[in-house]
Amino acid sequence: MKKWISVLLIPMLLAGMMVGCKQPDDASAKPGEVTLTDQDLTPAAPTADNCRVFYEIFVGSFSDSNGDGIGDLRGIINRMDYLNDGDDASGRSLGVEGIWLTPIFRSRSYHKYDVDDYYAIDPSFGTMDDLKELISLCHQRNVKLILDLPINHTGSLNQWFSSFTVAHRQGLSSDPYYDFYSWCPAGETAPAGRTFAPLSGTDDRYECNFDSGMPELNFDSEAVRQAVLDVGKFYLDLGVDGFRFDAAKYVYFGDHADSTSFWSWYVRELKKIKPDLYTVAEVWDSDGVTDLYFPAVNCFDFTVSQAEGLIAQAAQKGDVNRYTAYVDQYLATVAPMNQDAMLVPFLANHDNDRAAGYLPSLNYFAQMAANLLILGPGSPFVYYGEELGMRGSRGGSNTDANRRLAMVWGDGDTVADPTGATYDKKNRADAPAAEQLQNANSLYTYYKKLIMIRKANPEIARGDYTALALKDTKVGGFISKWNGSQVCVLHNTTGSEAVFDLRTIGLAAFTRISASVGKGEASLDGTSLTIPAQTSVVLR
Ligand SMILES: [Ca+2]
Ligand SMILES: [Ca+2]
Structure with a gap:
């Protein structure tokens, strides 16, 4: 049945999204109400699973609540409506389903990956009560909150x-x-x-493989194992939903067998407390290495990330089939290793140059990368500000601070750049958040819509994934089957319109467009599917 989605609540979202804004033939439409045809934006019932869009917050750079220039937990609480207002259908919020906080424990550095006290919130970030309030707010809105847990090393003041x-x-x-x-x-x-x-x-x-101020714990010590387990348990008891494990492959330097054995034990112990624990490990390496860790813990997929990664390559008018074939193979490899295994893709994080540097929205590369990232399986991560086209790179000054610049709110937020940042103050983003929120054509609005489409088509995130093997074209996609239904997602990242007869490419079972998102608007005439340049389509 074709759905006619009333979008009275989000006229700005729809007006310029290059989607079908035909006059409705739905007699119930009220005067002045914008109705969107051929788009499913009605969210499916919220799921309890971990196939969620996460948002990485570099805490000190996100939002400052008390005017000291340092982002803090109260700042995040104040910004929850921007992240997720608790109403998946409102269209007034980004709609992320999870938040990763970079380390919040007491530490003398601005990045706080050298922890001096795991049981104290860094005073510049707030208090334990602030964390409890943030957890509670997240849970009211079906948002999972995970903490960054650097336990390979501590700070030397610990x-x-x-x-x-x-x-x-x-x-x-x-x-x-x-x-x-x-x-x-x-x-x-x-x-x-x-x-x-x-x-x-x-x-x-x-x-101290990272820095002399980061002494490495000895994981052969039973006392150390108990100490780091106690830390994890403490925060699970407080209500956090899981962890991002920093530097996971360095627990036993150069020894993946012992490192993975540690993580197996650690995750198993934490799951005794919280069976639906969300875990993702930073194993910054090739798939051959991350595959070793997957039986213990999910790993970020670095192969798809950054400028040379498969998403950026496909988004820049590259071959989508290369990406989907990779994802298919990846999932086939990791699925048997762990019942919780999933793809955890991302474009960039706090250790990488920001994606807008090589994926500008002006030529629609940012949007196509977002399509590949969000309209795909597993649990994609968005780095704060990525949805604004925020820029920042190490550059000649060779400082990571430039990858962690102050969020560009444009509404008087007093958050400031971290110490050592040298990046040009001008043109930090396509436009500040305050402007993008009001602009139907902004990258922010684009991301918001993508997440709504993902929620309206829950098969995309969690289904059985089969890459299409289309011939003689760079257009690619996949079929995903879940819970008795299926969707097909097709991405045309090329500069040309693509036309397919669904019968001849094995997609005759798909009879309608659920969503079209991109530079143009896809259309289906009988079995003839037209996908404009730089546009993706979800078929049902
Ligand atoms: Ca502050
Ligand atoms: Ca180590």
Whole structure:
């Protein structure tokens, strides 16, 4: 049955989205009401599963509630309506279904990946009560909140490291903290490829592969395992939904077997508390390596990310079939490894140059990348500001701060750039959020609509994925079957219109357009499907 979606609530969203704004033949339409045809934007019933669109917030750069220039938890609470207003059908909010907070624990650095106290919220970010309030607000709106958990290393001001140092200075090998960190005794040769630094006041050295201020915990120690498990349990008891595991492959440096065995144990223990735990690990490596970790934990898919990644390549008028064939193979590989296995794609994160640098919206590359990312399986991640076309790259100044610039709100938010940022203040985004919210043609509005389409077609995220193998074309797509129904998604990232007879490409079962999103508007005349240049279509 063709749905006629009344979109009284979101006229701005629809007016310029290049979708069919034909006059409705629905007699119930009221005067002045804009009705959208051939589009399903009505959300399906909310699902409890983890196939969700997540939004990564670099906390110190997102929104500042108290005027000190540093983003904080209260700032995120204040911005919840921007992220998800709790009404999937309102069209007034981005509609993300999950939030990843970069580390919020007490730490002296601006990025807080060197934790000095896992049981304290960094004072510049707020309080434990603020976190509880944010969790509660997220849950009221069916948003999962995950915390970034850097446990490969701590900060060197951590009490654990002080106790370790004291134990070594006093030669107290029976002290419980003596083996808390990975260390190498005086006179012994340090293992090749790993970095060790002198332990002040002793002849011993401690492992610190990232920075001398980031001593690495010793995961052979039962006390360490218990300590990091206690941290995870503490935050699950507080109500968080899961974790992003930082530097997961470095737990045992260069030893994937021992590292994966740790994560298997860790996730298994946490799932005893929370069976639907959301986990995603940072294993920044090729698929051959992430495949080793998948039996234990889901991993971000770095192969599809960044400028050379498969999404960016396909979005820039490349071959979509290459991307869909890859996803098909990827899912076939990881699915048998773990019942929770899913694709976790992204374009860029806080360690990467921002996607707008190589995927500008002006030539529709940003939009096509978003189509490939959001209208696909699993749990895609959007980096804060990506939906605004925010720019930022290391560039010549070689600083990650430029990848973590202040969110471009344009409404007086006092959040400021992190220390060390050198990126040009001008043209930081297509336009500030305040303007994009009011603009039907903005990238923000585009992302919002994509997420609505994804929710209206729940098969896309969680179905059984089969890549189409279309011949002699760069247009590609997939069929996804779930819960007794199926959808077909086709992406035309090329610069030319594509016309297909659905019967001759094995898609005769699909009889209507559920959604069309892109530069043009797809149309279906009988079995003849026309997809304009740089446009994607969802068929049912
Ligand atoms: Ca602040
Ligand atoms: Ca380590």
